[in-house]
Amino acid sequence: MGFSPDGEILASAAADSKIILWNFNLDDLLLEICQQVYGYLQTNPNIINSDRLFCDY
Template sequence: DKTIKLWNLETGKEIRTLKGHDGIVYSVSFSADGKTLASGSDDKTIKLWNLETGKEIRTLKGHDGIVYSVSFSADGKTLASGSDDNTIKLWNLPDLELDSLMGRSCNWVRGYLQNNPNVSQSDRHLCDGIGTQK
């Protein structure tokens, strides 16, 4: 039914239903810290879920076929996915966090902001304090 159900094993009662995939869910994997669930689907995506809230964190796209398998590394920093497209992909999860994305983005655009004559003086400092150049 394109959902993921979480169950309390002691009581046998459903905790919550996760909805968001557009196809059959073939695989799920809990992160080592128990805070995140990854799911792979025939909609060719992987979804990461916050288990405390039940909310979708992010959708990973990159496979051209059904995602049959997902598995976290022991340290939780990498997710492996196996697909019907005959590939296995490794996803670097820390790079998907907002702070990391903002840092990398600012590192890329900092030169443009500081050196382009069409950028206002106040906008030249939009990335101050973000990324590797603080």
């Protein structure tokens, strides 16, 4: 397993010797995660205030 020099492609090998290339963009991943947890971060009483700002950008 290894990343391309720009960090956007991950290569992995399967047990059957197939090589799989994964398009990996951290900005897109972070956006997707924030869309799913934003409401939780804003409304959960157990979240400290500084953590509520994690997805505010």
